[in-house]
Structure formats: C-alpha cells, structure tokens
Amino acid sequence: MAVNEGTGPGEGYGAVGGGDAALDRAEREPLPCGRELWSVWERHETGEPDPHSDGCPHCTEALTSLRRLEDVVSTARDAEPAEAEPDASALVGRVMDVVRLELRPGRTLPLGEDDEDAWIVEAAAARVVRAAAETLPGVRAGSCRIEGVPGQGPGAASGQAVPRGPVVIRLAVEVALTWGLQEVADRVRRRVLEAAESELGMRVVAVDVTIADIIDEREERP
C-alpha cells in the first residue's frame, strides 16, 4: 500500500473505491467493541446480516446515531422548502456522503501549484473523477485511485513518498457494448482531465483507464 506520510496536512491515507487495501489508522473509528464505525454503518445500509451488531450495545448505539443523523437531515430538508431540491433524498444522500468521507478520507493530495499549501482528500477528488466519467452514456465508474508520482515535485529529494506535484489517476470503468473500447477509454480520459482542471485545479500527469467489464445497457440501464 502506498503512503504519503509527511506530504500533506491530513492524517488519512488509504484506498478509495477499490476497497482492497488495508485500513490505516486514520480510517479506523473503533467502537468500544472493536468494530469500525464505517463498517457497522456500511453493513447496516447494505442489509448484510450482522449478528454481532444485533446483540452489541455499542453497534446498536452507532446505528441509532446514524438514523438520528438521517432524521435530522430529512427534517432540515422539510423545514427549508424554498431551497428547491428536486429530490430530498438526494440531499440526505449527499450529507451522508460527507460523513462517509470523514470516516474514509483516503490520501491527502496536492491542489494547485507546487508552492501552494492546498490539499484535497482522495475520496473527494475521486468522486469528481467518477462523476466525470459517468457523464458519458453507457459508462459506469468503478474504483478510483489517485496517487502522487514518486520522484516528482518538491519534496522528492527529501524522501517524501508522494510529494507535491502532479498525480496519476487510475480509474476502472464498466462500459456498454455499444462503445469501441479504445474510443471510450480516450473519451473517459478527456472527461476526467477536464474535470480535474475545471472542477478541482488538480494537476494530472496521467489517467489510466481500465475497462473492468462490459455491460449490457438493455439490462443495466433500462
């Protein structure tokens, strides 16, 4: 697992979207019973059977807190009808996304130029990347990892694992049968580069696109 200790002000590092890397300290929010808060919430939301949580007072309290938060957000949404939101559940979802980002922020990545002291957590940047890819019809974004390039940027000489400087984006996508694979990879790459520049201001040296699967749009996107 790549780390970038010392490169940013944040304390959270780890994989985003792939779910395949060991969790590091910052991702851990252990409850007194030893379970991770995000894990308890995730299992609850996916409906995965969780016998431990069912009988554990700490997990039960964590889930009660989650529901309370969802209620608060929903109530706030209802109390402010003037701020038009076509789908109230979308706002709830966005707020809950923020909560999840706090629990699993991933790496801290540089924003802007080398001499700036601005950063963004990987999870937030990855969401922008995935959303950019999914603006293409028949494209579904999967795991996204964003990493600095060892040996580039200031700090490289001082031994920082991932110094300030341009990043590499590795994105997996599933695409509809209608696409030519080379064409869709090129278009995804362009969309991602545009979004990284226009929405984030993150310098990107490469976008590696992996076609992870071919999907049948007739089934997946009726």
Place this chain on the structure above:
Amino acid sequence: MTEQLASGELTEAVGRAVLATAGVAFLRPGLAQLVRASRTMARVRPGGAASGGPSYASGVRVTRDAGNWHAEVHVVLRRGHRAVDVTRAVRAAVTEAVRRAAGTADDPRVTVTVTGLV
C-alpha cells in the same frame, strides 16, 4: 515542543473568515463527530471555542511556533466552485484574519485541506 495553540478568539476569527469565503459550504463539520458527541469521542481542545458558542475546533486549528502563526483549515466546498480557487480565497481571508486578530504584519502559514464537496 514550543508550539502553542492560539486563543479561542483567534480561532473563531479564522473560522468566521473561512465561512465567509464564497464556495465554502462549511468547515469540516465533524458530522461523524457530532453523532458521536454524546460518547467519549467528543473532545474539547484547550484554547478552543468557548462552550455554548459555535465551535470551529473540528475545522480550524491555529498554532504559533517560534513566533510564526500557522492556521490549518479543513473545509467542505460547494460544487460548482473550482476547488483550488476556493482554497486560494480561503488562504487570503485567513491571512487577513490572523493579521488583524493577532495584530501582526507577518503572513501566517495557511494550510487548506478540502475534505468534501457537496
């Protein structure tokens, strides 16, 4: 370790400056922290905002080391604003806030971390 935490007033001045910046949705809210607030995870940092008032402790940390101010800010931004531009505006606002509140002409070091987009 000579690093010292700034006063609650200075921290709050920085917090207000950040929140007044276009494109900032809120300081790292500690939403997860909020739902844990009734438990032992709730922490009160010495020198932080006074109890009863708005707390910026989860999103703002201002320290002084060897006479140099350092403000660390964690923010959630609004979509539709270019993230790096907002961080630059935040830096300018925080710099001005620290100068005014601390009565110094020196530029503080300002570290801005975007922790989410809504």
